[in-house]
Amino acid sequence: MNETPLLEVEDLRVSFATPNGPVEVVKGLSFTLGREERLGIVGESGSGKSMTGRSILRLIRAPGKQTAKTLRFDGLDLMAQGNRQMRKVRGARISMIMQDPKFSLNPVMTIGEQIAEALRVHERLPRRDLRARVIEMLTSVRINDPGRVARMYPHEVSGGMGQRVMIAMMLIPRPQLLIADEPTSALDVSVQAQVLDLIEELVTGNGMGLILISHDLNLVARYCDRILVMNGGEVVEACAAQRLHEASHPYTRGLLAAQPRMEETRDELPVLDRSGGAGT
Amino acid sequence: MTIPAISLKDVDISYGDTRVVRDVSFDVALGESFALVGESGSGKSTVLKAIAGLAPEWTGEISVLGKSRGHGMDRAFSENCQMVFQDPYASLHPRKTIDTVLNEPLAIHGIGRRSEKVIEMLAAVGLDRRFRFRFPHQLSGGQRQRVAIARALMLEPRVMLLDEPTSALDVSVQAEILNLLKRLRREQGLTYLMVTHNLPVVSFMCDRMAVMNKGRIVEIAPKTALYDGGFADPYSRELYAASGGNPGAEPDMVAPATKDPA
Numbered sequence: 001m002n003e004t005p006l007l008e009v010e011d012l013r014v015s016f017a018t019p020n021g022p023v024e025v026v027k028g029l030s031f032t033l034g035r036e037e038r039l040g041i042v043g044e045s046g047s048g049k050s051m052t053g054r055s056i057l058r059l060i061r062a063p064g065k066q067t068a069k070t071l072r073f074d075g076l077d078l079m080a081q082g083n084r085q086m087r088k089v090r091g092a093r094i095s096m097i098m099q100d101p102k103f104s105l106n107p108v109m110t111i112g113e114q115i116a117e118a119l120r121v122h123e124r125l126p127r128r129d130l131r132a133r134v135i136e137m138l139t140s141v142r143i144n145d146p147g148r149v150a151r152m153y154p155h156e157v158s159g160g161m162g163q164r165v166m167i168a169m170m171l172i173p174r175p176q177l178l179i180a181d182e183p184t185s186a187l188d189v190s191v192q193a194q195v196l197d198l199i200e201e202l203v204t205g206n207g208m209g210l211i212l213i214s215h216d217l218n219l220v221a222r223y224c225d226r227i228l229v230m231n232g233g234e235v236v237e238a239c240a241a242q243r244l245h246e247a248s249h250p251y252t253r254g255l256l257a258a259q260p261r262m263e264e265t266r267d268e269l270p271v272l273d274r275s276g277g278a279g280t
Numbered sequence: 281m282t283i284p285a286i287s288l289k290d291v292d293i294s295y296g297d298t299r300v301v302r303d304v305s306f307d308v309a310l311g312e313s314f315a316l317v318g319e320s321g322s323g324k325s326t327v328l329k330a331i332a333g334l335a336p337e338w339t340g341e342i343s344v345l346g347k348s349r350g351h352g353m354d355r356a357f358s359e360n361c362q363m364v365f366q367d368p369y370a371s372l373h374p375r376k377t378i379d380t381v382l383n384e385p386l387a388i389h390g391i392g393r394r395s396e397k398v399i400e401m402l403a404a405v406g407l408d409r410r411f412r413f414r415f416p417h418q419l420s421g422g423q424r425q426r427v428a429i430a431r432a433l434m435l436e437p438r439v440m441l442l443d444e445p446t447s448a449l450d451v452s453v454q455a456e457i458l459n460l461l462k463r464l465r466r467e468q469g470l471t472y473l474m475v476t477h478n479l480p481v482v483s484f485m486c487d488r489m490a491v492m493n494k495g496r497i498v499e500i501a502p503k504t505a506l507y508d509g510g511f512a513d514p515y516s517r518e519l520y521a522a523s524g525g526n527p528g529a530e531p532d533m534v535a536p537a538t539k540d541p542a
């Protein structure tokens with residue numbers, strides 16, 4: 001048993017230079033992720049979820065800047081790695097799934113070529129084995145007729161299938177950590193559940209860690225062990241997923257209460273008290 | 281029998297050669313709030329567009345407040361029936377101020393007392409007066425959706441067609457817009473036909489729902505079906521399960537806590 005956590009984050013900060021001076025959008029985040037743990041990060045748009053996800057992979061682009069007291073993955077100090085070393089970490093050991101597959105897939109490459117490429121970067125395999133792995137991976141993300149789909153281009157598949165292709169690409173190198181940033185927000189409810197069930201199954205089956213980023217409280221409660229609630233670049237509450245309904249921070253309580261329920265009997269939904277008063 | 285606010289009978293709708301909606305029939309009572317649910321591509325928006333006159337290729341019968349609708353735009357019709365779209369970023373003209381946006385429908389229909397009406401409407405949808413001369417890009421998503429609702433209400437319609445009016449918004453902003461829609465309906469006796477893929481939103485806003493799948497209505501159910509999953513059609517049940525069911529009724533679904541040993 002390996003006792004060190006998979007990921008240790010201490011005092012993570014992301015800031016942007018603006019004409020009025022630097023603006024901090026992630027303000028000193030600290031958390032650890034255990035091996036095989038599934039962590040959810042929730043919050044409303046602009047709360048800093050994506051910047052947090054991207055900074056773990058050191059993907060903050062100028063004029064953004066990130067700092068951290070500790071950013072350690074499986075014992076490796078990520079802040080000390082150069083660009084070249086980080087490229088070896090990305091995809092191979094930590095993968096990230098973004099919200100919209102249309103922006104993440106290469107439009108002029110077939111799906112099969114892209115998945116093979118994702119694997120080839122990290123592993124040398126004979127052509128035939130490569131093809132077999134691609135088909136196997138497409139099958140594991142429940143794509144019927146994987147041989148035919150491998151020859152298709154991204155624009156020829158539906159959103160749900162595109163997102164499953166993304167998952168195949170991200171998981172084929174067998175990373176230790178998967179970061180999924182709103183992986184299903186662009187999809188239908190009916191397809192959402194399928195895609196998340198699939199991520200859950202593959203993450204659990206392969207002993208991976210998961211960071212699931214979403215604005216949907218119920219969704220992270222369903223698929224994660226632990227939850228961080230973000231607001232304005234800070235974690236306002238951390239709790240076990242089962243205890244989300246017992247959350248105590250007013251912001252978390254506000255978010256929970258503002259959601260309509262399947263059995264809704266309230267005449268009015270409580271709204272968050274926004275200081276600033278500009279209304280929404 | 282009183283006249284329904286909206287009535288569709290055997291409606292088929294096509295885009296060119298492709299028929300995307302088939303055999304759709306339902307009535308929405310005056311003052312009722314009725315939902316169309318189903319996954320994307322099932323034809324929900326198309327039904328709304330046909331009622332609003334934005335999808336001209338249809339057959340069957342469509343009537344609003346007892347008047348059957350012709351094919352195409354119909355000025356008298358739009359005084360009674362207005363539509364609000366999903367995306368508050370795309371549905372407002374970027375170079376028109378809020379004041380212009382709200383004035384236009386009044387000007388087109390030759391209605392006077394415009395300035396006062398605009399100010400009243402801004403207050404009704406909870407927007408401060410200082411927003412009146414701003415442009416859409418100077419507003420947040422929630423503020424823009426308030427403007428879109430205000431625009432639809434300028435002609436004092438009695439029927440509102442709402443196409444995913446809160447799907448692009450954060451939960452807390454959604455709550456504000458849903459409260460607003462509910463209050464306006466109560467105050468003005470409006471009838472709503474609302475498209476959404478979010479079943480809890482239906483539970484909060486609507487009395488009944490039609491479940492659509494592949495261009496057809498598979499079932500019309502009361503909102504209480506959302507409480508206990510009492511749907512008759514297998515597709516409706518699947519949609520309900522995919523939305524997480526009712527965690528209030530089955531605590532295990534949201535928190536798979538330790539189960540009692542059998």
Ligand SMILES: Nc1ncnc2c1ncn2[C@@H]1O[C@H](COP(=O)(O)OP(=O)(O)O)[C@@H](O)[C@H]1O
Nearest residue numbers: 016025043044045046047048049050051052063
């Ligand atoms: N290039 C940028 N310059 C300045 N601010 C930015 C830039 N990119 C993102 N931000 C700000 O960073 C904050 C956090 O963004 P993000 O992490 O994307 O939020 P979330 O994913 O929670 O919606 C937002 O307020 C956003 O406006």
Ligand SMILES: Nc1ncnc2c1ncn2[C@@H]1O[C@H](COP(=O)(O)OP(=O)(O)O)[C@@H](O)[C@H]1O
Nearest residue numbers: 295300318319320321322323324325326327475
């Ligand atoms: N303007 C259009 N021209 C051709 N096909 C369209 C057009 N708008 C929608 N469709 C097609 O009609 C079907 C139903 O679409 P829509 O009514 O938008 O579904 P929903 O609102 O349920 O997501 C889909 O297959 C869609 O691709």
Ligand SMILES: [Mg+2]
Nearest residue numbers: 049050051182
């Ligand atoms: Mg984001």
Ligand SMILES: [Mg+2]
Nearest residue numbers: 324325326475
């Ligand atoms: Mg639609």
